[in-house]
Amino acid sequence: MLRLSEVERVYxxxxxxxxxxxxxxxxxxxxxxxxxxxPSGSGKSTLLSIAGGLxxxxxxxxxxxxxxxxxxxxxxxxxxxxxxxxxxxxxFNLVTDLTAAENVALPLELGGSSTRAARAAAVTALDEVGLxxxxxxxxxxxxxGQQQRVAIARALVGERRLVLADEPTGALxxxxxxxxxxxxxxxxxxxxxxxxxxxxxxxxxxxxxxVFLRDGRLVDATPARDDARRLLxxxx
Amino acid sequence: xxxNAVRWGLLALFVDGxxxxxxxxxxxxxxxxxxxxxxxxxxxxxxxxxxRDGFVxxxxxxxxxxxxxxxxxxxxxxxxxxxxxxxxxxxxxRNELAIKLxxxxxxPSVDITIVVQQQRTESMRQLRDYTDLRRQxxxxxxxxxxxxxxxxxxxxxGELRWLDHVEAxxxxxxxxxxxxxxxxxxxxAPIPAEAAETAESGQTRR
Numbered sequence: 377m378l379r380l381s382e383v384e385r386v387y388x389x390x391x392x393x394x395x396x397x398x399x400x401x402x403x404x405x406x407x408x409x410x411x412x413x414x415p416s417g418s419g420k421s422t423l424l425s426i427a428g429g430l431x432x433x434x435x436x437x438x439x440x441x442x443x444x445x446x447x448x449x450x451x452x453x454x455x456x457x458x459x460x461x462x463x464x465x466x467x468f469n470l471v472t473d474l475t476a477a478e479n480v481a482l483p484l485e486l487g488g489s490s491t492r493a494a495r496a497a498a499v500t501a502l503d504e505v506g507l508x509x510x511x512x513x514x515x516x517x518x519x520x521g522q523q524q525r526v527a528i529a530r531a532l533v534g535e536r537r538l539v540l541a542d543e544p545t546g547a548l549x550x551x552x553x554x555x556x557x558x559x560x561x562x563x564x565x566x567x568x569x570x571x572x573x574x575x576x577x578x579x580x581x582x583x584x585x586x587v588f589l590r591d592g593r594l595v596d597a598t599p600a601r602d603d604a605r606r607l608l609x610x611x612x
Numbered sequence: 613x614x615x616n617a618v619r620w621g622l623l624a625l626f627v628d629g630x631x632x633x634x635x636x637x638x639x640x641x642x643x644x645x646x647x648x649x650x651x652x653x654x655x656x657x658x659x660x661x662x663x664r665d666g667f668v669x670x671x672x673x674x675x676x677x678x679x680x681x682x683x684x685x686x687x688x689x690x691x692x693x694x695x696x697x698x699x700x701x702x703x704x705x706r707n708e709l710a711i712k713l714x715x716x717x718x719x720p721s722v723d724i725t726i727v728v729q730q731q732r733t734e735s736m737r738q739l740r741d742y743t744d745l746r747r748q749x750x751x752x753x754x755x756x757x758x759x760x761x762x763x764x765x766x767x768x769x770g771e772l773r774w775l776d777h778v779e780a781x782x783x784x785x786x787x788x789x790x791x792x793x794x795x796x797x798x799x800x801a802p803i804p805a806e807a808a809e810t811a812e813s814g815q816t817r818r
Contacts, residue, residue, distance in 0.1 A: 413736075415780070561747075577736065577772035578765060581743030586736045588729070595729055 377569050378404040378427055378538055383436035385422050385592075396422040397433070398592040406537065409561065409570040411583035418589040420573045421542060427571060428461050428540050429453045441537050458483050462531030462539045462568075464560075466546035468523045470515040470530075476502060477511040480530045487534075501529040505559045521552030525559060532563050539563060539570040545579055557582045618650055619658050620694050623667055626683035627691070630671045633659055633679070643756040645745070662687070709771070713778050728779045732772060739768040 385397040396419045404410045412420050425431040426438060429445050438445040441460055445453055470479050480498035485491060502511055505525040515523055524544060531539055541560060545553035561582055564570045572583055580586045588595045625631060625639050637655045640648055659681065662668040667687030671680045683691070709731065716722045742764045751758035 577739055578769040580736065581739040581765065583740065588732065
């Protein structure tokens with residue numbers, strides 16, 4: 377679960393303050409995927425960075441899994457980030473000198489798991505994203521779609537309860553993007569909370585809600601589900 | 613539902629064998645997930661016309677005594693012709709949303725960003741709901757339904773991209789052409805969001 381309350385983030389451009397986020401409140405429950413859309417420079421990436429503890433808000437509060445990030449020192453935030461929060465980036469960010477399994481196991485090993493336990497968890501995570509066979513291959517031996525699914529396995533391995541994805545389908549073709557979203561969605565349905573930053577409406581359709589950012593403000597949210605079949609019948 | 617589309621849709625149902633009248637309605641319903649709300653009367657009227665035009669002919673009765681109809685050779689040729697003829701712009705229904713936003717962009721009393729946002733929220737909601745259905749659909753079991761949902765999803769995606777474009781274009785014009793008209797004749801206050809668009813939001817696509 378993620379809770380942002382009245383989050384502001386102000387940068388200074390010389391003397392002039394620039395509000396990247398101007399009072400954003402957003403709650404993402406366990407089992408819920410929220411898509412964030414908006415034009416470039418609207419604050420989407422800042423929102424994700426703050427949700428993941430990579431950036432500190434100028435004011436307001438951030439809560440991840442019941443921990444208020446503002447009350448934690450930087451080491452504790454780093455631990456929370458490593459153990460509870462999974463990141464997926466557009467450009468995968470895999471370590472080229474490590475195999476797929478080693479990449480996925482990395483956060484667990486950094487967290488103190490034994491190599492064997494981390495490897496076992498990594499293999500399970502690769503299985504979950506449908507890639508059990510690539511465990512011992514290096515990133516440059518994988519297609520873009522496979523690399524992204526490995527990156528998702530790394531973001532999901534262990535006890536991650538919050539998944540933050542920044543344009544995860546940006547570099548992928550349409551079919552591969554759908555495979556990536558399927559994996560992401562399955563993990564959310566299994567109880568994680570997720571935030572998906574995307575500029576593609578078709579992919580935002582996979583989220584339970586979509587929020588729009590413009591000039592650092594959340595302008596709207598998609599209302600609750602309706603019966604789409606009924607809608608179809610009525611609109612035809 | 614356009615009459616022409618019902619006519620061709622019905623004719624296409626005969627490809628895999630003779631059918632009785634009510635069966636056409638059931639099959640059309642199943643293949644389009646109930647989204648082509650065609651009433652029984654329209655089915656029978658259309659069937660009569662297909663018979664009159666020689667595209668379909670009576671073909672005896674089934675075990676329950678229901679009268680069967682089958683595709684004729686001219687019908688098969690006409691169907692093949694339909695598949696190979698592109699749908700032209702004039703046959704598509706007029707789009708209320710396109711007209712609404714084009715008008716709103718010229719009306720200084722309307723805050724078009726509100727109109728766009730209201731529509732974006734509604735379109736996004738529909739997109740989410742159709743995506744739910746698409747995820748449940750199995751294209752191996754029902755290809756027609758899956759592709760039909762894909763059509764709705766891609767159309768909504770296009771609509772949302774166009775909404776972004778409209779908003780960006782109008783905002784850019786406001787920045788590059790600083791309120792020269794507003795200075796001489798102040799624009800009335802923007803109309804409230806509720807009035808801008810809510811009640812008919814589900815009716816904008818037909």
